[in-house]
Amino acid sequence: MARVKxxxxxDRCIECNACVTxxxxxxxxPWGINRRRVVTINxxxxxxxxxxxxxxxxxxxxxxxxxxxxxxxxxxxxxxLHSKDLCIxxxxxxxxxxxxxxxxxxxxxxxxxxxxxxCTYCAGGPEEDFSTVExxxxxxxxxxxxxxxxxxxxxxxxxxxxxxxxxxxxIYKERVMKRGYGSGxxxxxxxxxxxxxx
Amino acid sequence: MKAQxxxxxxxxxxxxxSVMLPAAAQYNNFQxxxxxxxEDKLLQQLxxxxxxxxxxxxxxxxxxxxxxxxxxxxxxxxxxxxxxxxGVVLLGMLGALVLFFLVRGRVKIEHGxxxxxxxxxxxxxxxxxxxxxxxxxxxxxxxxxxxxxxxxILPLLGPETFAELTHLGKLAHNYLAFPFMAGVALMxxxxxxxxxxxxxxxxxxxxxxxLFSKGKHPLAxxxxxxxxxxxxxxxxxxxxxxxSGWFLLFPYMAPDGVTSxxxxxxxxxxxxxxxxxxxxxxxxxxxxxxxxxxxxMGTGEVDLNWAKEHHALWVAEEQAKAAAVPRxxxxxx
Numbered sequence: 001m002a003r004v005k006x007x008x009x010x011d012r013c014i015e016c017n018a019c020v021t022x023x024x025x026x027x028x029x030p031w032g033i034n035r036r037r038v039v040t041i042n043x044x045x046x047x048x049x050x051x052x053x054x055x056x057x058x059x060x061x062x063x064x065x066x067x068x069x070x071x072x073x074x075x076x077x078x079x080x081l082h083s084k085d086l087c088i089x090x091x092x093x094x095x096x097x098x099x100x101x102x103x104x105x106x107x108x109x110x111x112x113x114x115x116x117x118x119c120t121y122c123a124g125g126p127e128e129d130f131s132t133v134e135x136x137x138x139x140x141x142x143x144x145x146x147x148x149x150x151x152x153x154x155x156x157x158x159x160x161x162x163x164x165x166x167x168x169x170x171i172y173k174e175r176v177m178k179r180g181y182g183s184g185x186x187x188x189x190x191x192x193x194x195x196x197x198x
Numbered sequence: 199m200k201a202q203x204x205x206x207x208x209x210x211x212x213x214x215x216s217v218m219l220p221a222a223a224q225y226n227n228f229q230x231x232x233x234x235x236x237e238d239k240l241l242q243q244l245x246x247x248x249x250x251x252x253x254x255x256x257x258x259x260x261x262x263x264x265x266x267x268x269x270x271x272x273x274x275x276x277x278x279x280x281x282x283x284x285g286v287v288l289l290g291m292l293g294a295l296v297l298f299f300l301v302r303g304r305v306k307i308e309h310g311x312x313x314x315x316x317x318x319x320x321x322x323x324x325x326x327x328x329x330x331x332x333x334x335x336x337x338x339x340x341x342x343x344x345x346x347x348x349x350x351i352l353p354l355l356g357p358e359t360f361a362e363l364t365h366l367g368k369l370a371h372n373y374l375a376f377p378f379m380a381g382v383a384l385m386x387x388x389x390x391x392x393x394x395x396x397x398x399x400x401x402x403x404x405x406x407x408x409l410f411s412k413g414k415h416p417l418a419x420x421x422x423x424x425x426x427x428x429x430x431x432x433x434x435x436x437x438x439x440x441x442s443g444w445f446l447l448f449p450y451m452a453p454d455g456v457t458s459x460x461x462x463x464x465x466x467x468x469x470x471x472x473x474x475x476x477x478x479x480x481x482x483x484x485x486x487x488x489x490x491x492x493x494x495m496g497t498g499e500v501d502l503n504w505a506k507e508h509h510a511l512w513v514a515e516e517q518a519k520a521a522a523v524p525r526x527x528x529x530x531x
Contacts, residue, residue: 100264
């Protein structure tokens, strides 16, 4: 089994937000929740870069470590998923997550947190593959269809890469060697305790 | 005419060149290699509690935070520091109480029950106490459960039942916060006048409250120094727990987003541990630890001998008040 990862080549990202839109549309994510977002660093200054960020599916994931009800699990492909049946909407994963991935619908008491929602790497959830319940709770299960996450699949500049960690690291390394610069594999050190050596 | 036009064009060309060329040169000098933001460098420049943020075009401004390394410290606090602090403080307090009970035993009423009682707490006093105490117990248990229940209770109940229980605990924690706050406020209004520290308290503390030596009862008014300490622990603790709790109840209103929420959960959790430890001691001395003490908050009527031993000045004052009203007087109709 592969260890899947995300890699955003910030030197290619043009901040078109298509990944954000595709994700929302594919999974019919409700209003106010963004599983993926594009953040622009040094906006308007020399060296400006945009980074597409979502759940990084960390090794030794902080969310899973702090969850009071142990609702997280890691699949054979190293995708970090959670059960919305167990989630109590306490917000602990949001405090621990370095990437701001966990999102909550405002349906709890006093309009606070409902059950957590985050990027599933287009891998659904604990429900039966392709079932209506799975789609309603977690969105499309593209991985079970043999496809990669839609955000990366449709990225127009191929900035956002998804797939086997070593394979996408090789692609990124080749790019950096060829063009002579790169701003780094964003979030890799934090998420995977390693970076792409060039 | 033609020569003049040429001069004007030449002059304009010179002006244009002098303005535009440096800008163009600057543009040509820009090297993406050197000047691209480097994640490594940016992360190294961050100070404690900082986040790597940028600009975002979706309406959720809080999503502009890209990486917040502080989450790892919070994880360390929650997974390692808090269980250590909690374990040491709570088990330490339980151990100390058991040890105290074994050494000192139950504090007895020296002169035995007199059979006569005196009203210590009216029904409003007891209502305020038990409303706060009842909420406190459930808040403490649900708080403990959300912190360490996964290690202790989850294996016993299984994931589904445990998640259901913890969810009910969360709801109880959110709603019971309000009667708890009301109770603390009511107790403040009812008892603050008798809880102002004075000279008598110093003497009481010097004698260790008579706790460690049989037959010794330092003078006390309505509340002795120990009770005053409990009162102010509840007031200060209740206030800080309430303020930090409000932030956590309304997470979307927190001014600094995740950073302030991390701070508030830390304050809330550490203080809760100390608060629960203090209340364990309070509950011990008010029930098992001292003969006759529970009646004060039970029926509200305490034995006269108990009252004379522990609150001699208060009894004298109450009796003086009662004597001022003739016993057989018939109330005016």
